[in-house]
Amino acid sequence: MEHDGRKTCMLKASMLLLLLSLSTKPVKATVSNNNPCHFPAVFNFGDSNSDTGGLAAAFGQAPPPNGETFFHRPAGRYSDGRLVIDFMVQSLGLPYLSAYLDALGSNFTHGANFATGGSTIRPQNTTRHQSGLSPISLNVQSYQFNDFYVRTQIIRKDEVFFKELVPDPEAFSRGLYAFDIGQNDLTGGLFLNLTVDQVKASIPDILGQFQAVVKDVHDKGGRFFWIHNTGPIGCLPYVLEHLPINEGQMDKNGCAKPFNELAQFFNQKLKDLVNQLLEELPEAMITYVDIYKARYALISQAHAHGFEHPLRVCCGYGQKYNYNIHVGCGGRVSDNGMEIFVGSCKDPSVMIMWDGIHYTEAANKWVFDQIVNGSYSDSLVSLLMACHRK
Ligand SMILES: *[C@@H]1O[C@H](CO)[C@@H](O)[C@H](O)[C@H]1NC(C)=O
Ligand SMILES: *[C@@H]1O[C@H](CO)[C@@H](O)[C@H](O)[C@H]1NC(C)=O
Ligand SMILES: *[C@@H]1O[C@H](CO)[C@@H](O)[C@H](O)[C@H]1NC(C)=O
Ligand SMILES: *[C@@H]1O[C@H](CO)[C@@H](O)[C@H](O)[C@H]1NC(C)=O
16 A cells, blocks of 8 residues: 555656646746736735635625625625726736635636635634634645646646636746735734734744745746735724724824834835845846835825725724724614614715725725836836836
8 A cells, every 4th residue: 555655656746747847938037128928827815905705715705795886796805896906817808816715616727816805924823713814824825826736737637627727837937926915914913912013023924924935936937926015004994993093193194103104114024025036036027016005095185086085984884984893894783673784885986995994996996007007016017017027
């Protein structure tokens, strides 16, 4: 038995080597030219900001009215419609990403999404029940990606039916690797009552784990990276409502300065890491995208951009921001003996905050429109050109 096992194992290993050697055609970031990149696939890692069905597949669907504006039903997204990642793949001419965990109707020909709502970079020491954070932290997403990488290539070679559902091996070297994760590492620490300084002290460890995953993807032949920094967490109603903050710590837009400064501190360190990786990985192109700046621009100039009540939640109930941690979007609340469904506001297209944690489709579209042409990227390289190094 053991002997046979070892033989099979060796056979598998040599098959794998063969596959890997077939698939690692050298692909490099080229010095800036005018040819669009034609990414054949997008592989995404992240949290609810880019989850297209991962958490829903594992822990139950996001309830209605999530999805109402665009999909007209719940679609595994925490929003009334599409997320920034949806607009990204759409603009690249690719279909919306299937969640890796989604067993139903998935088609991974043009990529896969490993993100789940509540994901952190570092594995947490709390359960999802205790903290709301997902057990599918970035290291788990990386295990899943590695399994996906190996098994899709075996399927591509040996299977008939499933072949039509997985990427071409070349897609791994020519595809775009997108990351939008880290926000929950910061808020997760704050909700455990760590001080801002204590959370800051954990950032080197957090980014060390992030770096390991980027390098692992690079080792597998990934060359093109698109990395979102983290948004203004101090403007999110669930943070404003539940973390201790005094009047003197609010900025003129009603956001909590210490928490936004924490996000900016994290972002500076993330940007330093990206610059370090650009030096260490000369064949890679890594685009650092300032999502913080785009989202904050929207919140601070909401009216100029056609939005109303920047911090008011569209799908929520009660209190200062129309948000109550005990009664989420799609839930039910009893008010004077009457049961009320916590539904959507009249016009989500003029609102920024969807449910207190996430953004509306309109806000996501606005942010996407800002970042797609590269004006919020360090390199000033647009999404379509994100395979070229400046
Ligand atoms: C979880 O606990 C381990 C062991 O004490 C520690 O090293 C790690 O940093 C903790 N993780 C988080 C996210 O706090
Ligand atoms: C999966 O998507 C690809 C590309 O859009 C398409 O060619 C293929 O037929 C799809 N597979 C199935 C089984 O629908
Ligand atoms: C954090 O502090 C609040 C207020 O003192 C308390 O209610 C809560 O239980 C604490 N949370 C944790 C995880 O210790
Ligand atoms: C990028 O797009 C935004 C939104 O459409 C626009 O305001 C900005 O001027 C553009 N920047 C460049 C460099 O094209």
